[in-house]
Amino acid sequence: MYWSRLFIPTLREDPAEAEVASHRLLLRAGYIRQLAAGIYDYLYLAQRSMLKITQIVREEMDAIGGQEMYLPALNPAEVWQESGRWDVMGDNMFRLKDRFGRALCLGMTHEEVMTSIARGELRSYKQLPQIWYQIQTKFRDEPRPKSGLLRVRQFIMKDSYTFDLTPAGLDAAYDKHHAAYCKIFDRCGLEYVVVEAHSGAMGGSQSHEFMVVSEAGEDFVVSGKNYAANLEKAVSVAQPPKVADPEGDLAPEEFHTPGQKTIADLCAFTKLPETSQMKSLVMMADGKPVLAVLRGDHSLSETKFSGALGATDVRPAHPEEIREWMGADAGSLGPVGVTKMRVLIDEALRGRRNLICGANKTDYHLRHVTPGEDFKGEFFDLRQAVEGDTSVVDGGPLKVQKTVEIGHIFKLGYKYSESMGLRVLNETGEEITPIMGSYGIGIERILAAAVELYHDKDGMVLPGSIAPFAVVVTPVNSADEGQRKAAQEIYDECKAAGIDALFDDRDERPGVKFKDADLIGIPYRITIGKKLPQGVVEVVERRGRVSTDVAVKDAAGFVRDRLASSAR
RNA sequence: CGGGCCGUGGCGCAGCCUGGCUAGCGCGCUUGCUUGGGGUGCAAGAGGUCGCGAGUUCAAAUCUCGCCGCCCCGACCA
Numbered sequence: 001m002y003w004s005r006l007f008i009p010t011l012r013e014d015p016a017e018a019e020v021a022s023h024r025l026l027l028r029a030g031y032i033r034q035l036a037a038g039i040y041d042y043l044y045l046a047q048r049s050m051l052k053i054t055q056i057v058r059e060e061m062d063a064i065g066g067q068e069m070y071l072p073a074l075n076p077a078e079v080w081q082e083s084g085r086w087d088v089m090g091d092n093m094f095r096l097k098d099r100f101g102r103a104l105c106l107g108m109t110h111e112e113v114m115t116s117i118a119r120g121e122l123r124s125y126k127q128l129p130q131i132w133y134q135i136q137t138k139f140r141d142e143p144r145p146k147s148g149l150l151r152v153r154q155f156i157m158k159d160s161y162t163f164d165l166t167p168a169g170l171d172a173a174y175d176k177h178h179a180a181y182c183k184i185f186d187r188c189g190l191e192y193v194v195v196e197a198h199s200g201a202m203g204g205s206q207s208h209e210f211m212v213v214s215e216a217g218e219d220f221v222v223s224g225k226n227y228a229a230n231l232e233k234a235v236s237v238a239q240p241p242k243v244a245d246p247e248g249d250l251a252p253e254e255f256h257t258p259g260q261k262t263i264a265d266l267c268a269f270t271k272l273p274e275t276s277q278m279k280s281l282v283m284m285a286d287g288k289p290v291l292a293v294l295r296g297d298h299s300l301s302e303t304k305f306s307g308a309l310g311a312t313d314v315r316p317a318h319p320e321e322i323r324e325w326m327g328a329d330a331g332s333l334g335p336v337g338v339t340k341m342r343v344l345i346d347e348a349l350r351g352r353r354n355l356i357c358g359a360n361k362t363d364y365h366l367r368h369v370t371p372g373e374d375f376k377g378e379f380f381d382l383r384q385a386v387e388g389d390t391s392v393v394d395g396g397p398l399k400v401q402k403t404v405e406i407g408h409i410f411k412l413g414y415k416y417s418e419s420m421g422l423r424v425l426n427e428t429g430e431e432i433t434p435i436m437g438s439y440g441i442g443i444e445r446i447l448a449a450a451v452e453l454y455h456d457k458d459g460m461v462l463p464g465s466i467a468p469f470a471v472v473v474t475p476v477n478s479a480d481e482g483q484r485k486a487a488q489e490i491y492d493e494c495k496a497a498g499i500d501a502l503f504d505d506r507d508e509r510p511g512v513k514f515k516d517a518d519l520i521g522i523p524y525r526i527t528i529g530k531k532l533p534q535g536v537v538e539v540v541e542r543r544g545r546v547s548t549d550v551a552v553k554d555a556a557g558f559v560r561d562r563l564a565s566s567a568r
Numbered sequence: 569c570g571g572g573c574c575g576u577g578g579c580g581c582a583g584c585c586u587g588g589c590u591a592g593c594g595c596g597c598u599u600g601c602u603u604g605g606g607g608u609g610c611a612a613g614a615g616g617u618c619g620c621g622a623g624u625u626c627a628a629a630u631c632u633c634g635c636c637g638c639c640c641c642g643a644c645c646a
Contacts, residue, residue: 009578011578011579011580011595011596012579012580012595012596012607013579013580013581013594013595013596014579014580015572015579015580016574016579016580016581016639017638017639017640018639019639019640034638036637036638037637037638037639086646089646091644092645092646094645108646109646111646140645140646142644142645143569143644143645144640144641144642144643144644144645145641146639146640153646218645219645368632408646410646437646440646458606476604476605477604478604479603479604479607480604484608508604508607509603509604509605509606509607509608510604510605510606511604511605511606511607511608512606512607514605514606514607514608514609515606516607518606527605529605530605
């Protein structure tokens with residue numbers, strides 16, 4: 001392609017509204033433009049990258065026996081009502097009506113539609129297993145779109161769905177996807193971690209997330225040498241208390257704490273660290289109050305909490321509810337004497353003695369409170385892991401990092417096949433319900449995550465497999481006929497060698513061409529300049545800016561070999 | 569949905585507080601010359617309903633009210 005004929009609107013300055021690196025660079029390098037909050041135009045360069053990414057995804061999905069389809073983004077309400085998700089999805093679902101007033105929505109994911117196909121067509125065990133996938137646009141009315149392509153309202157997803165006869169079959173399909181995802185992200189040149197995750201509104205049992213560590217991310221991952229998990233789900237060993245508990249069977253004792261509301265206040269007031277305090281949180285679980293008691297320096301994992309209760313809808317109680325149930329305001333709450341609700345105690349408080357907590361009387365607290373003795377409750381692991389905890393696997397240190405989710409795999413179980421009536425006959429002629437899995441990859445998140453991982457002050461440093469072009473051929477002086485001619489020849493040879501090449505034939509100063517090539521992140525640049533009379537050109541690798549002099553006739557071959565060796 | 573910032577040629581910004589004359593600056597864009605290894609230099613140009621609507625005033629980019637949009641923090645999040 002000839003750059004002078006292309007639409008690559010690079011900007012000299014950073015766009016004001018872009019904060020995270022990938023957003024700033026994708027705009028500046030002319031990959032994308034914004035149409036509205038969370039809605040982007042993918043211009044030529046972005047589209048080229050996306051096509052390369054989707055091609056990798058397609059190849060690896062096909063390699064595990066996936067069959068590509070293309071389903072409607074416009075869905076009738078009925079299938080979503082059948083699964084129950086018409087209500088569950090709430091405001092996150094874009095909804096509309098057709099001219100006859102029929103309810104429709106824009107698909108957020110396609111379990112329902114895939115299941116409707118399956119139940120209409122699959123009749124026999126002989127037809128299973130199946131792996132069906134598509135690469136298609138999804139719509140989610142995010143409350144707060146942000147960070148460029150990282151959190152948007154319309155995006156492209158590879159979503160696949162598996163139908164199996166048995167749980168063992170699902171395990172195999174799940175493992176195939178796990179392996180395929182690793183290959184996909186490896187080929188895209190990403191560094192990522194795979195973590196245990198919770199399955200949220202998808203339903204189902206087991207789930208893993210594929211995460212790229214980045215400050216621009218919004219999901220937290222806890223990881224150590226032999227362990228990695230989503231923050232909401234991670235289990236860990238808490239740091240020991242900073243101060244040993246007072247010994248003996250001391251009775252709870254009320255003391256006046258005017259204006260001391262937060263744990264930090266109490267630490268200062270009592271001269272005891274956070275680990276000697278207990279915090280009490282009133283939660284509403286499926287409409288009923290439940291008290292959660294945690295160590296002062298820990299916070300509640302709502303995922304673990306709802307899991308412990310088997311509850312589906314969990315939220316913090318409102319101030320009025322707290323007053324109604326506890327007779328005191330948040331800031332003076334405690335578990336002693338609480339009888340009207342279940343009390344859940346975090347495991348980190350097991351065996352502790354004579355701690356401090358609220359007295360359920362505004363401006364009063366209790367000291368010498370022992371869990372299990374001075375108040376009763378059920379012990380569960382309820383807390384979020386924190387930096388400084390140690391691993392339950394090997395005792396090693398754990399860290400908490402921000403990450404971007406690029407893929408997610410779920411064992412769905414029978415949720416959709418059951419609710420939507422998918423059945424096949426088995427070998428003995430009995431009706432059985434197939435078991436399902438679902439698996440997603442965010443296509444533009446791969447691009448955005450790659451930019452987050454690989455950039456420098458001059459622009460993107462994209463992996464060759466997903467860069468919009470593999471090489472740019474740059475004559476330094478466009479007025480120099482010899483340089484131009486040699487550049488054209490090298491460009492032609494690159495094309496003949498099957499390299500995705502770009503010819504910078506613009507009548508620009510060399511600085512402009514170099515800056516633009518750096519900005520848009522093309523992995524290799526062949527510079528034709530002052531060494532041409534000696535029959536030499538330079539091949540500059542964007543990553544690391546390594547420059548190699550090569551003979552004109554060897555330039556295309558050199559780049560081809562470098563690309564081949566860096567693949568995978 | 570709560571809190572905060574912002575909205576002025578394509579991009580980045582100044583002007584607004586303290587109302588006043590042809591609304592400025594840098595970059596980009598067009599034309600000509602020039603230059604040619606890291607965003608050349610000179611010259612001449614084009615391009616703006618100052619987000620929208622009401623109000624105050626002799627007079628509004630500037631003051632007041634309402635609305636819209638966007639970004640950031642939080643809530644939320646397959």
